[in-house]
Structures are given as structure tokens and as C-alpha cells.
Amino acid sequence: MKASAGGYARAVDVPHALELMAGSAGAGRYLAGGQSLVAALNMRLSEGDMLIDISRIADLSGIREDGDHLRIGALTRHADIGRDALIRTHAPLLSDAVRHIAHAAIRNRGTIGGALAHADPAAEFPACALALGATLHAQGGTGTRDIAAEEFFEDVFTTTLAEGEILTGLSVPKAEAGEVQVIEEVARRSGDYALTGLCLVRRAAGHRLSIFSAGPVPMLARGAMAALDAGDLDAAVEALRAEIDPPSDTQASGSYRRHLAGVLLRRAVKRIEGDRA
Numbered sequence: 001m002k003a004s005a006g007g008y009a010r011a012v013d014v015p016h017a018l019e020l021m022a023g024s025a026g027a028g029r030y031l032a033g034g035q036s037l038v039a040a041l042n043m044r045l046s047e048g049d050m051l052i053d054i055s056r057i058a059d060l061s062g063i064r065e066d067g068d069h070l071r072i073g074a075l076t077r078h079a080d081i082g083r084d085a086l087i088r089t090h091a092p093l094l095s096d097a098v099r100h101i102a103h104a105a106i107r108n109r110g111t112i113g114g115a116l117a118h119a120d121p122a123a124e125f126p127a128c129a130l131a132l133g134a135t136l137h138a139q140g141g142t143g144t145r146d147i148a149a150e151e152f153f154e155d156v157f158t159t160t161l162a163e164g165e166i167l168t169g170l171s172v173p174k175a176e177a178g179e180v181q182v183i184e185e186v187a188r189r190s191g192d193y194a195l196t197g198l199c200l201v202r203r204a205a206g207h208r209l210s211i212f213s214a215g216p217v218p219m220l221a222r223g224a225m226a227a228l229d230a231g232d233l234d235a236a237v238e239a240l241r242a243e244i245d246p247p248s249d250t251q252a253s254g255s256y257r258r259h260l261a262g263v264l265l266r267r268a269v270k271r272i273e274g275d276r277a
């Protein structure tokens, strides 16, 4: 099946994109890498859309240092994140995550902003943003605003971006000396979305653990984080399994996903302990 007839306009900058969106009578959809949106349009999940192509807005691409943070433009492609030296040094969780995302062709087009705005509960970057304590930057008709990653993911494919708002980028704190960041997941085949996955960050102030593909949104597993801070891995596994309520679907049962979460936590801790040695 192919997408229904609709409109297309290429935005030259963010104000232009906002203007096109405001004039689209509710039919506007921002087009970034198109790797999720075009598939959805081809399946006719919506019809008569007006595509507002933001993919060539140069200001929204790239990675730079901003004091003790890295600022990542929303249009930065997955593949560029995977090979960027600043990311590898200061936010290695994101480099590590890229190898789990789809296939090379999709990673060459898909953007981090698109992945965050799309808010697939099985996607890696939303969970990374949570574990890192990222701040997301948005721009709309009334100005710019910052949104904590913890406030961004509202429901399946739903975020707290307002109607027409553009995600312009995100800031992640640079890893401190001795910080360790890992992602672990299980997928049926390489490149598939995860059956379940998690991101674990160990900082001097404590652990941050986010879990994805275990509920409608990625979430911080606070009970497990507290148990990890107390040095009790068995209690952390138990707490993690208790605080998630994973769905059953054609890929896996909820109870299998809950079991996997504990297995993945043990693997992640083994990896970060290995890094300490």
C-alpha cells in the first residue's frame, strides 16, 4: 500500500516550519528522517497529511560541547551519533545504543529527534535520554522551552510536545570521571525492536536505570536504583520486576519480559563491574 495523496513543503528554518504548520489546518506532520512516519503513512494510519520537511534545516543538526553538557541537534542521524567522537567520550550510552537500532539504511536516515518525538515504547533513545537525565529543547509559536526527559514521554507514541511544537534538540550531561553507561536488550533478530531492554548509568551520586519495551513508556526504575545504590543486586532485580507491568503481545508474554528485565539487569551490572576492574 502507498500513502494517500497529501501535500509537501520544505521548511528552510524553524520559524518557517512553524509557519507552515500553523497554516496547515491540522494536517501538518513534520518529516525528519521519515523512517517511522513514511511507514505509517504507507499503512494509511492517517490520510491527507501535509508533510512539512524539516530535514534540511542545518541548525537542527550536529553535536557540540556546551559547558558540562553535550548539545545534540534533533536532526542528528543515528549513524552520526554512532560514530561521533564527542558522543563516544561524553555520552557513550548513545554510541552503544545505535548498534541496537534497526539496520544501517534506517540508521543513515533516522534522526534522534524523530526517535524521541515518535516515542515508540520499544525505542532505545528515549530510554537513554531518561537514564542520562537529558533535557529536551522545543520551539513553538510562543517561544522555546526545555523539558526534562522524565516529563516528556506521556503514553505510547505520545509526548508532552504541544500541537505544532518542534523538538530542536537535547542536552545530556557529560559523563563524569569514572562514570559507566551501558545498554542491554534482547531482540528476536538483530535489528528488531527490543523485546525488553534497559540502560544503566553509574555515577558518584548513584545509579540511574531506565527500562524500555516493558510498558507504554520508558521509565526510571526507582526501586531498583535505590537497591543498586545499597549494593544489593538481588533486591534490585526483585524491585525491577515488581515495578514494571509489561504487556503481552505476539512477540512475548508479559511474564517473559519481566523475567528478561531481571536477566538484563544482572548482565548490565556485570558489565559495569567489569569496567570498574
Ligand SMILES: Cc1cc2nc3c(=O)[nH]c(=O)nc-3n(C[C@H](O)[C@H](O)[C@H](O)COP(=O)(O)OP(=O)(O)OC[C@H]3O[C@@H](n4cnc5c(N)ncnc54)[C@H](O)[C@@H]3O)c2cc1C
Pocket (backbone or CB within 6 Å): 029, 030, 031, 032, 033, 034, 035, 036, 037, 038, 039, 074, 075, 100, 101, 102, 103, 106, 109, 110, 111, 112, 113, 114, 115, 117, 118, 120, 122, 123, 124, 125, 161, 165, 166, 167, 168, 191, 192, 193, 194
Ligand atoms: C524496519 C524498522 C526498524 C526499526 N527499528 C528500530 C529500533 O530497533 N529501535 C528504534 O529506536 N527505532 C527503530 N526504528 C525507527 C527509527 O529509529 C526511526 O528513524 C525513528 O523512530 C524516527 O526517526 P525519523 O527521523 O525517521 O522520524 P520521522 O519518521 O520523520 O518522524 C517520526 C515522528 O516524529 C515526528 N517528528 C520527527 N522529528 C520531529 C521533530 N524534530 N520535532 C517534532 N516532531 C518530530 C514526526 O512528525 C513523526 O510523527 C525502526 C524503523 C524501521 C522502519
